[in-house]
Amino acid sequence: MTDDTPRTRVGFIGLGSQGGPMARRIVEESYPLTLWARRRASTEGFAGTTAVVAESPAELGAASDLVCLCVVADADVEDVLLRPDGVLAGMAPGGVVVIHSTIRPDTCRHIADEAAGRDISVVDAPVSGGGGAAAERRLLVMAGGEEADVDRCRPVFETFADPVIHLGPLGSGQLAKLLNNFVFTAQVGLALDTFSFAERLGMDRAAVARVLGHGSGGSRAAAILSASGFDTAGLRQARPLLLKDVDIMRDVARTAEVAQPARLAQLASHTLSLLNAPPSS
Numbered sequence: 001m002t003d004d005t006p007r008t009r010v011g012f013i014g015l016g017s018q019g020g021p022m023a024r025r026i027v028e029e030s031y032p033l034t035l036w037a038r039r040r041a042s043t044e045g046f047a048g049t050t051a052v053v054a055e056s057p058a059e060l061g062a063a064s065d066l067v068c069l070c071v072v073a074d075a076d077v078e079d080v081l082l083r084p085d086g087v088l089a090g091m092a093p094g095g096v097v098v099i100h101s102t103i104r105p106d107t108c109r110h111i112a113d114e115a116a117g118r119d120i121s122v123v124d125a126p127v128s129g130g131g132g133a134a135a136e137r138r139l140l141v142m143a144g145g146e147e148a149d150v151d152r153c154r155p156v157f158e159t160f161a162d163p164v165i166h167l168g169p170l171g172s173g174q175l176a177k178l179l180n181n182f183v184f185t186a187q188v189g190l191a192l193d194t195f196s197f198a199e200r201l202g203m204d205r206a207a208v209a210r211v212l213g214h215g216s217g218g219s220r221a222a223a224i225l226s227a228s229g230f231d232t233a234g235l236r237q238a239r240p241l242l243l244k245d246v247d248i249m250r251d252v253a254r255t256a257e258v259a260q261p262a263r264l265a266q267l268a269s270h271t272l273s274l275l276n277a278p279p280s281s
Contacts (some may be wrong), residue, residue, distance in 0.1 A: 011064030019070030058090030105171030189271030
Protein backbone atom coordinates (compact mmCIF):
# COMPACT_ATOMS: atom_id res chain seq x y z
CA MET A 1 0.00 0.00 0.00
CA THR A 2 1.43 3.38 -1.01
CA ASP A 3 1.03 6.49 1.10
CA ASP A 4 -1.64 7.88 -1.24
CA THR A 5 -3.69 4.65 -1.39
CA PRO A 6 -6.98 5.04 0.53
CA ARG A 7 -7.01 2.88 3.63
CA THR A 8 -9.66 0.19 4.02
CA ARG A 9 -12.68 1.57 5.86
CA VAL A 10 -13.46 -0.80 8.73
CA GLY A 11 -16.69 -1.27 10.65
CA PHE A 12 -16.71 -3.10 13.99
CA ILE A 13 -19.63 -4.50 15.98
CA GLY A 14 -19.10 -6.31 19.29
CA LEU A 15 -16.99 -4.20 21.65
CA GLY A 16 -16.77 -6.58 24.60
CA SER A 17 -13.70 -7.86 26.41
CA GLN A 18 -12.42 -9.46 23.19
CA GLY A 19 -13.74 -7.16 20.48
CA GLY A 20 -12.98 -3.88 22.24
CA PRO A 21 -9.19 -4.35 22.23
CA MET A 22 -9.31 -5.60 18.63
CA ALA A 23 -11.18 -2.48 17.50
CA ARG A 24 -8.79 -0.24 19.42
CA ARG A 25 -5.79 -1.76 17.66
CA ILE A 26 -7.48 -1.12 14.29
CA VAL A 27 -8.06 2.57 14.99
CA GLU A 28 -4.58 2.93 16.53
CA GLU A 29 -3.18 1.76 13.20
CA SER A 30 -5.00 4.68 11.55
CA TYR A 31 -7.71 2.72 9.75
CA PRO A 32 -10.94 4.71 9.35
CA LEU A 33 -13.18 2.96 11.91
CA THR A 34 -16.95 3.04 12.34
CA LEU A 35 -18.58 1.47 15.40
CA TRP A 36 -22.09 0.39 16.31
CA ALA A 37 -23.36 -1.15 19.56
CA ARG A 38 -26.76 -1.98 21.01
CA ARG A 39 -25.68 -0.13 24.14
CA ARG A 40 -24.24 3.28 23.30
CA ALA A 41 -22.12 3.08 26.47
CA SER A 42 -20.04 0.37 24.81
CA THR A 43 -18.59 2.96 22.42
CA GLU A 44 -17.66 5.51 25.09
CA GLY A 45 -14.14 4.12 25.44
CA PHE A 46 -13.42 5.29 21.88
CA ALA A 47 -14.35 8.93 22.54
CA GLY A 48 -10.72 10.03 22.36
CA THR A 49 -10.07 8.32 19.02
CA THR A 50 -10.96 9.01 15.39
CA ALA A 51 -13.65 6.28 15.45
CA VAL A 52 -17.14 7.29 14.34
CA VAL A 53 -20.29 5.85 15.91
CA ALA A 54 -23.08 4.83 13.50
CA GLU A 55 -26.78 5.05 14.33
CA SER A 56 -27.57 1.60 12.88
CA PRO A 57 -25.80 -1.47 11.49
CA ALA A 58 -26.90 -0.39 7.99
CA GLU A 59 -25.26 3.01 8.45
CA LEU A 60 -22.08 1.24 9.62
CA GLY A 61 -22.22 -1.03 6.57
CA ALA A 62 -22.56 1.94 4.23
CA ALA A 63 -19.46 3.53 5.75
CA SER A 64 -17.31 0.38 5.57
CA ASP A 65 -15.39 -1.70 3.03
CA LEU A 66 -14.83 -4.42 5.63
CA VAL A 67 -17.09 -5.13 8.61
CA CYS A 68 -15.86 -7.18 11.60
CA LEU A 69 -18.32 -8.87 13.95
CA CYS A 70 -17.34 -10.04 17.43
CA VAL A 71 -20.75 -10.73 18.96
CA VAL A 72 -21.62 -13.81 21.03
CA ALA A 73 -23.87 -16.26 19.20
CA ASP A 74 -25.36 -17.29 15.84
CA ALA A 75 -28.57 -15.33 16.47
CA ASP A 76 -26.59 -12.16 17.24
CA VAL A 77 -24.57 -12.46 14.03
CA GLU A 78 -27.68 -13.05 11.93
CA ASP A 79 -29.50 -10.16 13.60
CA VAL A 80 -26.91 -7.43 12.99
CA LEU A 81 -26.29 -8.61 9.42
CA LEU A 82 -29.73 -9.61 8.10
CA ARG A 83 -32.34 -7.46 9.86
CA PRO A 84 -34.01 -4.71 7.78
CA ASP A 85 -31.51 -2.10 9.00
CA GLY A 86 -28.68 -4.62 9.18
CA VAL A 87 -25.15 -4.39 7.82
CA LEU A 88 -25.98 -6.05 4.51
CA ALA A 89 -28.79 -3.57 3.87
CA GLY A 90 -26.29 -0.71 3.84
CA MET A 91 -23.06 -2.24 2.56
CA ALA A 92 -22.01 -1.58 -1.03
CA PRO A 93 -21.17 -4.39 -3.48
CA GLY A 94 -17.57 -5.54 -3.21
CA GLY A 95 -17.46 -5.36 0.58
CA VAL A 96 -16.33 -8.11 2.97
CA VAL A 97 -17.99 -9.25 6.19
CA VAL A 98 -15.71 -10.92 8.74
CA ILE A 99 -17.24 -13.14 11.43
CA HIS A 100 -14.92 -13.24 14.44
CA SER A 101 -17.65 -14.83 16.60
CA THR A 102 -17.53 -18.58 17.28
CA ILE A 103 -20.66 -19.91 15.59
CA ARG A 104 -21.88 -22.84 13.50
CA PRO A 105 -20.15 -23.27 10.12
CA ASP A 106 -23.60 -23.68 8.53
CA THR A 107 -24.60 -20.24 9.82
CA CYS A 108 -21.57 -18.75 8.08
CA ARG A 109 -22.57 -20.44 4.84
CA HIS A 110 -26.17 -19.24 5.16
CA ILE A 111 -24.97 -15.67 5.65
CA ALA A 112 -22.58 -16.02 2.71
CA ASP A 113 -25.49 -17.09 0.49
CA GLU A 114 -27.45 -14.00 1.54
CA ALA A 115 -24.42 -11.75 1.08
CA ALA A 116 -23.56 -13.16 -2.36
CA GLY A 117 -26.80 -11.75 -3.73
CA ARG A 118 -25.40 -8.31 -2.90
CA ASP A 119 -21.90 -9.12 -4.21
CA ILE A 120 -20.52 -9.09 -0.66
CA SER A 121 -17.99 -11.69 0.49
CA VAL A 122 -17.86 -13.42 3.86
CA VAL A 123 -14.81 -14.63 5.79
CA ASP A 124 -15.10 -16.58 9.04
CA ALA A 125 -12.22 -15.66 11.32
CA PRO A 126 -12.76 -16.70 14.95
CA VAL A 127 -10.01 -15.76 17.36
CA SER A 128 -8.22 -17.18 20.38
CA GLY A 129 -6.06 -15.57 23.03
CA GLY A 130 -8.20 -12.98 24.79
CA GLY A 131 -8.29 -9.21 24.88
CA GLY A 132 -4.80 -8.96 26.31
CA ALA A 133 -3.37 -10.82 23.34
CA ALA A 134 -5.23 -8.51 20.95
CA ALA A 135 -3.80 -5.44 22.67
CA GLU A 136 -0.31 -6.95 22.31
CA ARG A 137 -0.88 -7.87 18.64
CA ARG A 138 -0.54 -11.61 19.24
CA LEU A 139 -4.10 -12.88 18.91
CA LEU A 140 -4.59 -16.08 16.89
CA VAL A 141 -6.91 -15.70 13.90
CA MET A 142 -8.27 -18.87 12.25
CA ALA A 143 -9.63 -17.87 8.87
CA GLY A 144 -11.90 -19.61 6.38
CA GLY A 145 -12.99 -18.32 3.00
CA GLU A 146 -11.66 -17.51 -0.45
CA GLU A 147 -7.92 -16.87 -0.40
CA ALA A 148 -8.31 -13.49 -2.10
CA ASP A 149 -10.84 -12.39 0.53
CA VAL A 150 -8.62 -13.51 3.41
CA ASP A 151 -5.63 -11.74 1.85
CA ARG A 152 -7.69 -8.58 1.56
CA CYS A 153 -8.50 -8.76 5.27
CA ARG A 154 -5.03 -9.78 6.41
CA PRO A 155 -3.58 -6.25 6.90
CA VAL A 156 -6.48 -5.41 9.23
CA PHE A 157 -6.13 -8.73 11.07
CA GLU A 158 -2.42 -8.08 11.55
CA THR A 159 -3.15 -4.94 13.57
CA PHE A 160 -4.17 -7.26 16.44
CA ALA A 161 -3.09 -10.78 15.46
CA ASP A 162 -0.07 -12.97 14.91
CA PRO A 163 -0.44 -15.58 13.52
CA VAL A 164 -3.23 -15.34 10.97
CA ILE A 165 -3.83 -18.87 9.65
CA HIS A 166 -5.92 -19.52 6.54
CA LEU A 167 -7.42 -22.99 6.97
CA GLY A 168 -9.46 -23.43 3.80
CA PRO A 169 -12.98 -22.67 2.52
CA LEU A 170 -15.66 -20.79 4.44
CA GLY A 171 -16.43 -22.54 7.74
CA SER A 172 -12.90 -23.89 8.17
CA GLY A 173 -12.02 -21.21 10.68
CA GLN A 174 -15.04 -22.14 12.78
CA LEU A 175 -14.12 -25.83 12.70
CA ALA A 176 -10.59 -25.02 13.87
CA LYS A 177 -11.86 -22.81 16.70
CA LEU A 178 -14.43 -25.41 17.79
CA LEU A 179 -11.73 -28.10 17.86
CA ASN A 180 -9.48 -25.79 19.85
CA ASN A 181 -12.20 -25.08 22.41
CA PHE A 182 -13.19 -28.75 22.57
CA VAL A 183 -9.62 -29.72 23.44
CA PHE A 184 -9.25 -26.82 25.88
CA THR A 185 -12.45 -27.80 27.68
CA ALA A 186 -11.15 -31.37 28.05
CA GLN A 187 -7.80 -30.09 29.33
CA VAL A 188 -9.42 -27.95 32.02
CA GLY A 189 -10.91 -31.04 33.67
CA LEU A 190 -7.65 -32.92 33.31
CA ALA A 191 -5.75 -30.04 34.93
CA LEU A 192 -8.25 -29.76 37.79
CA ASP A 193 -7.99 -33.49 38.46
CA THR A 194 -4.18 -33.37 38.26
CA PHE A 195 -3.82 -30.59 40.82
CA SER A 196 -6.34 -32.27 43.13
CA PHE A 197 -4.46 -35.58 42.80
CA ALA A 198 -1.12 -33.87 43.53
CA GLU A 199 -2.56 -32.23 46.65
CA ARG A 200 -3.87 -35.56 47.95
CA LEU A 201 -0.35 -36.91 47.52
CA GLY A 202 0.88 -34.16 49.83
CA MET A 203 2.40 -32.03 47.09
CA ASP A 204 2.22 -28.26 46.76
CA ARG A 205 0.01 -27.29 43.82
CA ALA A 206 2.05 -24.21 42.97
CA ALA A 207 5.25 -26.24 42.81
CA VAL A 208 3.57 -28.85 40.62
CA ALA A 209 2.30 -26.07 38.36
CA ARG A 210 5.85 -24.80 37.91
CA VAL A 211 6.98 -28.29 36.94
CA LEU A 212 4.15 -28.63 34.40
CA GLY A 213 4.96 -25.16 33.08
CA HIS A 214 8.43 -26.34 32.11
CA GLY A 215 7.73 -30.03 31.54
CA SER A 216 6.15 -32.12 28.83
CA GLY A 217 2.93 -32.60 30.84
CA GLY A 218 1.93 -28.97 30.84
CA SER A 219 -1.07 -27.41 29.08
CA ARG A 220 -2.60 -23.99 28.54
CA ALA A 221 -5.42 -24.97 30.89
CA ALA A 222 -2.99 -25.85 33.69
CA ALA A 223 -1.16 -22.56 33.14
CA ILE A 224 -4.40 -20.57 33.36
CA LEU A 225 -5.37 -22.32 36.60
CA SER A 226 -1.95 -21.69 38.07
CA ALA A 227 -1.97 -18.00 37.09
CA SER A 228 -5.38 -17.59 38.78
CA GLY A 229 -4.06 -19.03 42.05
CA PHE A 230 -6.22 -22.12 41.36
CA ASP A 231 -9.37 -20.00 41.53
CA THR A 232 -11.95 -21.47 39.14
CA ALA A 233 -14.29 -18.44 39.22
CA GLY A 234 -13.23 -17.24 35.78
CA LEU A 235 -13.62 -20.68 34.24
CA ARG A 236 -17.04 -21.06 35.88
CA GLN A 237 -18.08 -17.75 34.31
CA ALA A 238 -16.83 -19.04 30.95
CA ARG A 239 -18.78 -22.31 31.28
CA PRO A 240 -21.80 -21.16 29.19
CA LEU A 241 -19.50 -20.30 26.28
CA LEU A 242 -17.56 -23.56 26.63
CA LEU A 243 -20.84 -25.47 26.73
CA LYS A 244 -22.09 -23.63 23.63
CA ASP A 245 -18.94 -24.47 21.67
CA VAL A 246 -18.84 -28.11 22.81
CA ASP A 247 -22.49 -28.51 21.82
CA ILE A 248 -21.80 -27.00 18.39
CA MET A 249 -18.84 -29.34 17.93
CA ARG A 250 -21.06 -32.31 18.79
CA ASP A 251 -23.72 -31.14 16.32
CA VAL A 252 -21.12 -30.68 13.57
CA ALA A 253 -19.81 -34.21 14.18
CA ARG A 254 -23.34 -35.67 14.06
CA THR A 255 -24.18 -33.82 10.86
CA ALA A 256 -20.93 -34.96 9.24
CA GLU A 257 -21.58 -38.50 10.54
CA VAL A 258 -18.14 -38.52 12.15
CA ALA A 259 -17.80 -40.12 15.58
CA GLN A 260 -16.31 -37.89 18.26
CA PRO A 261 -13.12 -39.18 19.90
CA ALA A 262 -14.70 -40.92 22.88
CA ARG A 263 -12.06 -40.03 25.46
CA LEU A 264 -11.98 -36.37 24.41
CA ALA A 265 -15.77 -36.15 24.58
CA GLN A 266 -15.79 -37.75 28.03
CA LEU A 267 -13.16 -35.32 29.32
CA ALA A 268 -15.06 -32.32 27.94
CA SER A 269 -18.27 -33.52 29.61
CA HIS A 270 -16.35 -34.11 32.84
CA THR A 271 -15.03 -30.54 32.79
CA LEU A 272 -18.48 -29.06 32.24
CA SER A 273 -19.79 -31.11 35.18
CA LEU A 274 -16.96 -29.92 37.43
CA LEU A 275 -17.53 -26.29 36.51
CA ASN A 276 -21.26 -26.66 37.15
CA ALA A 277 -20.76 -28.00 40.66
CA PRO A 278 -20.47 -25.64 43.65
CA PRO A 279 -16.80 -24.70 44.23
CA SER A 280 -15.14 -26.62 47.02
CA SER A 281 -14.37 -24.65 50.15
